[in-house]
Amino acid sequence: MSVHPKEQRIILKYADEPGYTPDIDCYMKNGGYEMLKKAVGMEKQAICDEVKNSQLRGRGGAGFPAGVKWSFVDRKSGKPVYMVCNCDESEPGTFKDRQIVHKDPHQLIEGIIISSFATDCAKAFIYIREEMPKGAEILNQAIKEAKEKNFVGDDILGSGYSCDIVVHRGAAAYICGEETGLIESLEGKRANPRIKPPYFPAVLGLYMCPTIVNNVETLCNVLHILRMGADEFAKIGRPNNTGTRIWCVSGGVKRPGYYEVAGITLGELVYDICGGPKDGRTIKAIIPGGSSMKILKSGERFTGKDRDGNGYDWGIEDIPLDYDGIAAAGSMSGSGGMMVLDDSVEIPVALANLMAFYSHESCGQCTPCREGSLWLKKITTRMVHGQARPDDVDLMKSVADQIEGRTICAFGFAVAWPVQSYLAKFEDEFREFAERHSRMGGDRTAAKELACNH
Amino acid sequence: MEEKENLITVNIDGQDLQVPPGMNMVEAAAILGKEIPHYCYHPKLTIAGNCRMCLVELGMPGRDRATGEPMVNKDGTPKIMWMPGPAIGCGTKAAPGLHIKTDSPKALESREAVTEFLLINHPLDCPICDQAGECTLQEFSSSHGRGYSRFIEQKNVKPKRTRLGPRVTLDDERCVLCSRCIRFCDEVAGDSVLGFTDRGSYSTLTCFPGKELANNYSLNTVDICPVGALTSTDFRFKMRVWFLKETNSIDFETSVGVNTVVSAREGTIYRVKPRRNDQVNDTWMPDSGRELYKQVESDDRLIQCTIDSLATSAVDAIAKASECLQGGGVAIVGSGQCSVEEQFALKAISDGIGAKGVYLVARYGKDDGILMSVDRNPNVRGALMAGLVNDLPDEQLGELGAKIDSGEVTTVFSVKEDLIAGGLTEDQVGKVKIIYLGTHENTTSSLADVLIAGLTQFEKSGTVINQQFRLQKFSRVVPGPGGAIEDLYALATIQANLSGESFPSTVGSLWKQIGTEGSVFEGISFQSLSDQGELLDGSAFEHFSFREGKSLHFEPKKEALAIE
Structure with missing residues (x-):
């Protein structure tokens, strides 16, 4: 396996070398x-x-x-x-x-x-x-x-x-x-x-x-x-973001996989190393650090001032690929699991999938996370099964707000952040999706297939 | 505000309050009369912090990062740095300068949110729920809830009517997963049998495989369950709780003297629950003590006085008993089950007739280290302090038997004690005249020449003295059967007949006599005795080898341990 020139392998230096064994x-x-x-x-x-x-x-x-x-x-x-x-x-x-x-x-x-x-x-x-x-x-x-x-x-x-x-x-x-x-x-x-x-x-x-x-x-x-x-x-890397990080890229890119890099931008990882979107597709959004992190939308501008007071104005591909860079863009680098969503993905369906996961994985200890995650799953599942209601979008946002920061562990954030960020950035799509999938007689097979399996 | 010794100042909703360091905010707010609503928090269990109902806003006086100096507002008051998110009141311990807001919009909104979450999968069928009327969820939904539902999905389905053990039935759909019952079993009962299975909203309370909730404290889980999930198999669906009248009482099972509250309606008792007394039983009681009310209406209850097995009035029976007691050669068998007042009256009788001996029957059982002590009589110390007996009782009435055999004793007056169970032979019992004052049938009652039907603890008032020498009172819950007579009245009348002088026949009037005798009881009256009891000076009995082992709030003397 060849290593991309932009990669900087320290931890995975030998891992993929031919003939390297775990003994x-x-x-x-x-x-x-x-x-x-x-x-x-x-x-x-x-x-x-x-x-x-x-x-x-x-x-x-x-x-x-x-x-x-x-x-x-x-x-x-x-x-x-x-x-x-x-x-x-x-x-x-x-x-x-x-x-x-x-x-x-x-x-x-x-x-x-x-x-x-x-x-x-x-x-x-x-x-x-x-x-x-x-x-x-x-x-x-x-x-x-x-x-x-x-x-x-x-x-x-x-x-x-x-x-x-x-x-x-x-x-x-x-x-x-x-x-x-x-x-x-x-x-x-x-x-x-x-x-x-x-x-x-x-x-x-x-x-x-x-x-x-x-x-x-x-x-x-x-x-x-x-x-x-x-x-x-x-x-290696920027100050306060030292060392390499192994990024796991999955979803709509030509070369998904794990890449150990330092000091590059999100665009360099997604476009140069991973080859950009699949042919005929465009990138719609990127979840930067594992599924619980807030989503970054293509075409969004990320502006603000960094620690030294210097202003920045980034597109999604300009975001420095490290803790502080992604934090400045309003999300987190999390566990380094980057998911690229291309234009074939319907965001409400992606959210339904995620909510099925989180409601299944909530430990059940704290009331807001336990009840809220399943509620969100039930709403999103109902949406993709063609029974959306006009007030679902507002309700989901309200439920997520009621979970965030009110639980013993960070799981409450992990449930709330995707809902909050997807709704904030793709509200029109949610409303349009709800409208389209609540019409009687519409073809709902595709949506059902994509939906969570239980 | 001036700092008192060992106290620190916290601020709750703008009000300064001095509390011991480490006190949690639910308790601290309660001092100010503010209720921070909660489900999982229980004062006698560890903090779980999972219900999230007690969320409050939390702040500490700010310090400048660079200089470490306290930050101040323009008016010179300390600047409070409020945390962005709410924190649980039960898990927040008092620290100097801590500020909380229990009624800010953010705190109120958090409560409303938690209430909504708890209700979405909870059956909204309060009218057919056994907990209705004493349900925390019902109360808080009314005070902190939204009043309408935004939930249109299907509710979760969970097992109904699960048998967790011989005395506890579980409705899982009503469970709010607060884990109080689990913590109780782990921490107090020492019998870890409960746990959750499954995850998230499908979490289900259940017993470990092959185990059941059968320990003698299992019904405490029902008491602490804030909702209608854990119910008493004996009590469920028997009576709506708002009809019940509650009366304070004492558990007569052991010398611990567990404080209880007895619920009754129209002369029928429905249940016995523990009453909080941090010096005695905290908030717990054994299951066995909750069954005692069944003696009131049991089939073997004595409901009629008799002379020579022929029914008679109580007046005649008392007169006949007085007559027999005047004949000489009388021995008295008192009881550790009697109240202090009855023991005083019996002491007066014994002194007046010059009894040939006064005996008690000791009852000993296994010490469970919690609330069941070795001594299964509730009031042996009462008999000692009343002067009825001068030493700890034996389990057998062997000495009395010898006196009967020698002809020294020809009449036995037994109060509540079965002489056969006490170790006398039927032959010995047959040799003497028997006067029996009791509540339930036994061999002695069937052989008695004079039988006076008395009252159970639930039908009379009085006091008992527990293992700590704590004087505690119990009150009448229901009236007794028509043919029975109050024990103290019977004894007082007998004493009056014997002495020719009046003797106080009610608890209140007798205490006027007990309390003025310059004894350890001085200054106490039945009326003024608090519900938490009063600790008496038991130093006169220090040399006694009481048998009690270590229980919840009782450390036995070293000598006593050595005997064990």
Whole structure:
């Protein structure tokens, strides 16, 4: 597989190389575990400082600075600290962690052990989603190999530091990607996210002990920060958006897939790397960071002032492809799952599909999310089945507003944002769609086929 | 506002209030008489924060990011930085300077939204729901709801009439998934059998596979259920709650003295529920205590006084009993089931006739560490404090048996206690004259020469003293059967007959005597005794080896533990 010249592969450097296998010999032949050997000779705080100085931001969704997260860990309680690798990659449109786990598992293991060593964690866990059975097998095999070489387990490389890694498989629930829900699930309970305060993972996490929860890609980056040095790492990308990011592009482009890039624009990714829309199609809208993020519409102008006070005026293709760039355009880079909707997609149908997903995945704990998500599903399903009503658009907006920001976890936002942004940007299409599909005798087969399957 | 010791100042709707640090905002607002509506929050359970009904606006005094100095408004007051989204009142703990708004447009709108969400899949059939009239959802829908529905879709369908256990029936469609019952089972009953299955709006409360909600505290889940989901199998659809008249009472099962409230209509009792007393039972009670009301109308109830098994009036029975007691050779078997007042009256009788012995029958059971103590008599301490007995009772009346065999005792006056169950043989019972004052048939009542039909705890008023030496009162709920007579009246009349002097025959008048004797009861009257009870000085009994183990709010003495 050829790598596009605009790609900048660091984490996926070897993953797709011909002949590269997930076993430890192949990994070590390519310089693997050298950083662990270096790390165990370093001061723990020095590694933490490097991560902090690198400005590495979490790759899971919220984009919180990883070094800062590590520094929040409660060291006064005297309880053991746990490291949890969040590999419950369940945001629709995201498939980057899967590449790492399947093709280069030792990179993740090395990243976890270095991070655990730096933060003095007693034990590390990899919470892997149910839908990656092969990934769990590969990880278990890799951990076994690493243990044989004393990279994992007791007295790692004679450093006196011991850390085991446990692979825990989920049971196919989206909410397990939420860190406190993940912790509950890891404890063997129903994955109901916890209230914060008081249950901040850094203080009261797994088994009520301080816990660090990091995404797969974030932990892999730690390894490269150590290799390159924080300053060198920080040169990749824009300040405050350092390092590469793996973007997963799906939908209406010629070459969908995963691309590790830094410092480019959304247009460069979609048009240059992914080849633009399929022949005869135009791009209608882009969901930038996983299905819960607000949609960006083609032809929209994004204006404002950045941190330094400089004004910007972007079209959709000019948006810098990083945390701050997409945030400036009113959305979020989220998990890096970019979905391109071309002009064959009817936005109300896309929303109905999404609502079917979210109503199915709401944990059912908080009233607004539990009831609101199913209500929205019922409205959107009814719309695509040709029974729309004139006031549905206003009702959906009102319901979404009643969910947003009123729940324990961010799932409430994940339900509300698509509805709010789709309605705000495609209100005419919704009204027209409702009008067209409520006419008796109209051909509704196509809409039904596209609609959610239950 | 001046800061008192250990208190901090928070501001609720513009009103400053001093509260202990860490107090949650639902409780703090209640101090000001403001209700923050809630479903999942319960004062005696952990915070779940899932119903989202108690959303309020939250703000803290701002600090300048650069200097760290407190920010001030133009008029010099601290500038409050309000959070963009609402926060739950139950999960917000008091911190210095915390500001909340419970009645701002945003807070009210949040409540209206949650109410709408709770109602969209809830059956709107209050008229046929058993919870109607005492349903939190019904009340809050009326006070915080929109008043009309915007929901035109199909409602979810869930199981109706699920049997969760021998005493609890569940209607899943009415469940608002507040998880109070689950938390109760986990945290209080120590019997984790409840949980949710399925996700989202299809979440369903159920028992774990192969388990049932059968513990002795299962009906507390019905009490704390804010809606008509969990219902008492015994009570459901028996009576509309607004017809019920409620009377405060005490659970007579054990020495814990659980505070209860008994609901009755037109002379019939329908249910017994716990009454909150943070010093005794919090808000809980055992299931077994809720069954006690059934003794009122049970088939073996004594409803007629007799002399030599022939029906007679209470007046005649009392006169005959007085006559028998004057004959000498009398032993008295009192009871830990009697009220303090009855024990005082019995003590007077015993002193007057120079009884050959006064006995109680001890009842011991297994301690469950919650609200069922080892001592299953509600008022042994009452008998001690009334001076009726001077030591802890035995489980058997062996000493009395010996006295009967030796001929020392020829008449036994038993109040509420079955002598056979107390360990006497039928032969021994046959040798003596029996006077029995009781409520239910047993061997003693059938052998009694004089039988006085008395009243159950639900038909009379009085006081009992629990394991903490807390004097607690119970009140008459329903009138007794026509042929029965109030125990205290019977005892007082007997004493009056024996002594030739009047003896107070009502609880109120007797307390005038008890309260002026310079004893630990001094200054107490039945009328003034609070519903939460009054702690008495039990130091005179410190050397006794009471058998109670550790229960909810009772730590036993070390010596007592050593005996266990």
